[in-house]
Amino acid sequence: EVQLVESGGDLAKPGRSLRLSCTASGFMFGDYPMGWVRQAPGKGLEWVGFIRSNFYGGTAEYAASVKGRFTISIDDSQNVAYLQLNGLKTEDTAVYYCTRAGFDGNGDYYFDYWGLGTLVTVSS
């Protein structure tokens, strides 16, 4: 059974940093891209970023709203994906979901498994 468990969400002041972790189990972690999606309170889903598996170069892509501030990395030896959040802003307040990604018919990404999410609150 595929499981994704996020941790690391917390209350942080604007400008500070947090690191979220996503521990995966139930599948060959190194074979899949991993993504992060967030949801602000009462709002819709917003893609944050994804990282390709090391087989495909291990490179990452980010939404314009977080590029340059957030960084995704993976540790294949521990089956963990990370989301480093730097320069936090109040608008980063959201539940952050870790996702496993799959390739659609056009070679693009969709998200077939989701964790339960971890809450990040940015407030002074």
Next chain:
Amino acid sequence: SYVVTQPPSVSVAPGQTARITCGGDNIGSKSVHWYQQRPGQAPVLVVYDDSERPSGIPERFSGSNSGTTATLTISSVEAKDEADFFCQVSDSTSEHPVFGGGTKLTVL
């Protein structure tokens, strides 16, 4: 960037058929994916690649995609289907995923 549009809400009586749309420029050329999010829960993939169902998703959920509109159809709607539904595609230029704003399905 690519924009997809969903109606904010859809209402349907139990046992009837619900249709939730996702509109976008030439969306028929893209692969569309649908997620269900029940209140207080994480999203769940219910349809991928326009019309494919993941394991464990009931046959009542189906999808189609043509022209400028993709549609998620839920037949024989049950109270437990009440949820927010989000469509997702990828922007052709950036290859970045894009979500629709979501549709709240209310079962009357």
